[in-house]
Amino acid sequence: MSTETEKKKSKFVVALIAIVSLIFIASLFFYTVEENQYAVVIRLGEPQIESDTSPGIHAKLPYPIDDVWYHDRRAMVFAGNSGELEEVLTKDKINVIVSVYITWRVDPNQVVTFMNRVKTTENAQEKLTDLIRSTKNNVIGRHSFSEFINANQDIINLQEIQDEIYREIAADAQELFGIEVRSAGIQHFGLPENTSQKVFERMRAERKREADTIRASGRAESSRIKAEADTKRAEIISTARAEATTIRAQADKLANQSYQEFAKDPELASFLFELEALEKMLNKDTYLILDTTTPPMNLFSEEYLKKMTAPAEEGK
Amino acid sequence: MTGISKQAEKYACICFIIQLPILIFTWALSGLWAPSALIKISVFPQIIALIFTAVAWWRSILVRKEHEEELEREQIAEKRSGEDLFGDHDESMRIAKQGRKDFDKWALPIVSILVGVIGLVAVYSFASKYSVLSSEDSGSLLAMAFKGRSAVSVIGLSICLLVPQLILAAFLNGLSRSPEHRWMRAPAHWIFVSGFMAGVGAILGVVEVKFLSETFSTEALYVLEIKVTVWCLILLGILFCEILLGQIFEYYRPRYRKTLDRPVYESRILGVIFDPGGIAHNVAHALDYQFGFKISETSFYRFLERGVFPFVLAVIVVLYLLDCVFMVRPGERGLRITMGKAGKTILNPGVKFKLPIPFQSSKIVNTEEIRSFTMGVSSKFAYASETAGPADEYADKNTVDKRVIVWTVKHVENERIYLVATHGTSRGELGDIPEVNMLSLHAEVQYQVDETNIHAFLYNYENPEELLYTIAEQQLVGFLANADLVSILGEKRGATETAIEDAIEEELLRLNSNPETATGLTIVNLSMVGVHPPLSVAESFQSVVSAREEKYTEIEQAKAYKQTIEKDSLAESYNILSAANNYKVQLTLEPESEAAQFRVHMKNYKLAPDLFRLIAYLEVLEKISEDEKIRKFAVAAKSGKRLTNVIYQERKLGYSDLDTEKK
Numbered sequence: 003m004s005t006e007t008e009k010k011k012s013k014f015v016v017a018l019i020a021i022v023s024l025i026f027i028a029s030l031f032f033y034t035v036e037e038n039q040y041a042v043v044i045r046l047g048e049p050q051i052e053s054d055t056s057p058g059i060h061a062k063l064p065y066p067i068d069d070v071w072y073h074d075r076r077a078m079v080f081a082g083n084s085g086e087l088e089e090v091l092t093k094d095k096i097n098v099i100v101s102v103y104i105t106w107r108v109d110p111n112q113v114v115t116f117m118n119r120v121k122t123t124e125n126a127q128e129k130l131t132d133l134i135r136s137t138k139n140n141v142i143g144r145h146s147f148s149e150f151i152n153a154n155q156d157i158i159n160l161q162e163i164q165d166e167i168y169r170e171i172a173a174d175a176q177e178l179f180g181i182e183v184r185s186a187g188i189q190h191f192g193l194p195e196n197t198s199q200k201v202f203e204r205m206r207a208e209r210k211r212e213a214d215t216i217r218a219s220g221r222a223e224s225s226r227i228k229a230e231a232d233t234k235r236a237e238i239i240s241t242a243r244a245e246a247t248t249i250r251a252q253a254d255k256l257a258n259q260s261y262q263e264f265a266k267d268p269e270l271a272s273f274l275f276e277l278e279a280l281e282k283m284l285n286k287d288t289y290l291i292l293d294t295t296t297p298p299m300n301l302f303s304e305e306y307l308k309k310m311t312a313p314a315e316e317g318k
Numbered sequence: 319m320t321g322i323s324k325q326a327e328k329y330a331c332i333c334f335i336i337q338l339p340i341l342i343f344t345w346a347l348s349g350l351w352a353p354s355a356l357i358k359i360s361v362f363p364q365i366i367a368l369i370f371t372a373v374a375w376w377r378s379i380l381v382r383k384e385h386e387e388e389l390e391r392e393q394i395a396e397k398r399s400g401e402d403l404f405g406d407h408d409e410s411m412r413i414a415k416q417g418r419k420d421f422d423k424w425a426l427p428i429v430s431i432l433v434g435v436i437g438l439v440a441v442y443s444f445a446s447k448y449s450v451l452s453s454e455d456s457g458s459l460l461a462m463a464f465k466g467r468s469a470v471s472v473i474g475l476s477i478c479l480l481v482p483q484l485i486l487a488a489f490l491n492g493l494s495r496s497p498e499h500r501w502m503r504a505p506a507h508w509i510f511v512s513g514f515m516a517g518v519g520a521i522l523g524v525v526e527v528k529f530l531s532e533t534f535s536t537e538a539l540y541v542l543e544i545k546v547t548v549w550c551l552i553l554l555g556i557l558f559c560e561i562l563l564g565q566i567f568e569y570y571r572p573r574y575r576k577t578l579d580r581p582v583y584e585s586r587i588l589g590v591i592f593d594p595g596g597i598a599h600n601v602a603h604a605l606d607y608q609f610g611f612k613i614s615e616t617s618f619y620r621f622l623e624r625g626v627f628p629f630v631l632a633v634i635v636v637l638y639l640l641d642c643v644f645m646v647r648p649g650e651r652g653l654r655i656t657m658g659k660a661g662k663t664i665l666n667p668g669v670k671f672k673l674p675i676p677f678q679s680s681k682i683v684n685t686e687e688i689r690s691f692t693m694g695v696s697s698k699f700a701y702a703s704e705t706a707g708p709a710d711e712y713a714d715k716n717t718v719d720k721r722v723i724v725w726t727v728k729h730v731e732n733e734r735i736y737l738v739a740t741h742g743t744s745r746g747e748l749g750d751i752p753e754v755n756m757l758s759l760h761a762e763v764q765y766q767v768d769e770t771n772i773h774a775f776l777y778n779y780e781n782p783e784e785l786l787y788t789i790a791e792q793q794l795v796g797f798l799a800n801a802d803l804v805s806i807l808g809e810k811r812g813a814t815e816t817a818i819e820d821a822i823e824e825e826l827l828r829l830n831s832n833p834e835t836a837t838g839l840t841i842v843n844l845s846m847v848g849v850h851p852p853l854s855v856a857e858s859f860q861s862v863v864s865a866r867e868e869k870y871t872e873i874e875q876a877k878a879y880k881q882t883i884e885k886d887s888l889a890e891s892y893n894i895l896s897a898a899n900n901y902k903v904q905l906t907l908e909p910e911s912e913a914a915q916f917r918v919h920m921k922n923y924k925l926a927p928d929l930f931r932l933i934a935y936l937e938v939l940e941k942i943s944e945d946e947k948i949r950k951f952a953v954a955a956k957s958g959k960r961l962t963n964v965i966y967q968e969r970k971l972g973y974s975d976l977d978t979e980k981k
Contacts, residue, residue: 034676035658035659036655036658037655037658037660037777038776039658058656058658058659059658074780076779076780077778077780077785077835078780078781079780081788103792151739151753151799152739152800154739154800155800158800160796184835187788188792188795189791189792189795190734191795192736193754193756202756202852205855205858209858209859210858212865213858213861214865216862216865216868216869217869219869220869220870223872223873224872224875224876226876227879227880228880230880231876231879234880235883235887238884239887239894241891242894243894245894245895245898246895249898250898250905253901253902256905256906256909256910259909260912260913270916270919270920270927273934274916277934280938281938281941281942297932297936298936
């Protein structure tokens, strides 16, 4: 019974050793490439250009003969190690602060070039920093400020400038380092401190001017409205007056027609008007002294009394 | 007798050797692989059990030595039988016995007190830590504490701890029924406690797998687990208090010769439950009766001899196989990765299976979570947090006040300032100053991982969220470069928001349309939280607004003037016209009637001119006579010589303005 257990034990140990050694051997002859990786087999120091870099498990020779180099195959966003925000001069000598970013990855067709010349992400970033900085300086120096920021759609050229930066970086990066630059863009565009202060001042002045203009236009508008009102008034009154004059003239004309009646007997008319005027003239402060020559007081005159036998009467 | 004594030592030693790897295993895995609060604190009873096992082991050595000494003494006594000369001398020669006595007297109380005090302190610190976690508003802390945890692995680990500990504890408990193994009962108790905690952990794990998202939220489950843990800690605290109190009770215990000494640290509370005849014992009996699973001294020994290695192997295999199961929680999507190569199918929520490591692994992404970042302020990405652009002169002077947001008071830290095009300023006017305006703008961008494209999210970019942020900033800079400042601040604010969102979305769609450059992200919403001129010019902008107000006031006043004047002049014109009309009426109607009257008069006049004249004249006089105010004097003389006298008299009466008028 003890030999049976012994046998069992030894079988078990053998199996265990077998499994462990199998795993070890497998690790010598196979390598796995993760979905996010590139891998290059290096045979005796010589990179195998045709080695399969797709994700999955691949065969290789054991270690001292074959070594495997891995690198991230995903694209990375990078804006430079130093001088991410850098003061740059435009063509028309205006200092601007610009930050350019790129997205880059190892060029799938030039993995070996990348491995030979760059090897690590850190190295790549270092090299790309220089490339970004020099390109940024070059390209921005070729364009005037108004091409970056402008309300005029015909003058502004920001997209073109970004494309230019992209083209230059992409060409150099691919040629020199086996890096594929997928895009480049300006993610910050600002002005240095003292220029900013000037811009602030100008903005304030501009706002003040705007405010003054608005106030002035308010005054102008108000004056216009008032003047308009005055004109309107004059117009209304003059119209009314003119109309009144017309009405009066018409009235006079009509009156004239009536007066022609009077002309038929001027003597009577003048008598009647005199009489009318007399009536109007006599008012409360008038002393009316009637002697016997004036009718009806002539009734008291001696001649009349003589004529009449009957006693005369006096009326109040 | 010697053999039996050695057996106690042997069991203590084996027990120690079994416990130690379990402890290390628990300690290591509970932190790294299956963060479970219960498994973590089950380390406490395990350590106590280990200490008590060591004490029992040590004491059994001392007891054995004492026995050996006794034997030796007996042999010597046999040899010297009859010689009582050295009888009194013998007691002082019993070194081993003295050693055992000293151990009981000094080492045991010291160990007990140390265990009690340190245990209480540890329990207190853990309990306070977990109490903080269980409060309702500590969601993020909780999530952090349980990050990356898989309920399946918690169950696996709990069971792997539960089974061996229960077997060991049951065995030791049975063993301790014989007097020489009596000291193994205390470790057995504590192993039971540890096993109990692992069991509770397993139950909670099952609850998590079974009821998650149906009955509880993940967070509610974590809170439940933390609460259970705190209760377990309180239980441990009570047990540690009992150990300390046991020291006091020991002094007042009546001592009989025949009673077997218990270790001072042995828990009476646990004894009630686990001692032979206690609850656990009856459970063990029930198991035995049902399954014939007899846990006895011999069976355990056999089990140790044959089973330990396969058991350890089985535990490893079980743990390895547990790697085949993983969970995709609600709101998540997963990928199965075979030998580094990501599978095409996207895994929906649920329990999923895969081959164990290294053949397959899994990646899980939360696709429901609304992620966000804010543009225009220092971002969560380190590279952009430097103060980009010029420092605002007001920015340092004012502290951030978030309750009232006005343009002139700083309300956001690290505002970025964007350049905006100007309208209508000519180059010559500006001199060196660039033709720009400046603007502060904050917009929150909300986005999600596209659940149909997590491949792109995981494998196209190292950090797709950083990329989105960069694109957003780039598009914003581009948009503002030819926008109009005043309309952004004013009537076109809403349109600006849409335009910026469209610009970012367009760029994102352009990238997403190519599988090589796709980001796996979609924009959910962009809201422009704030847009205002930089602090130092904000006041000027406000003055424009007040100028506009002034303008309108002035215009309104003028309009009021206009209306009054118009109405007044209309009234005046009516007056003028009415005067004219009156005149007209007078002139047209009166002369006509006069003319008519005249025609009648003329007719009469022609008949008798003198008579007519007289009548008319007298009529007038009559009319005048009716007016009492006219003073009339009738002079019945031919000449008016006496008139002067009359007038004089009138003057005396007070009529100073008398006119001499006479007709």
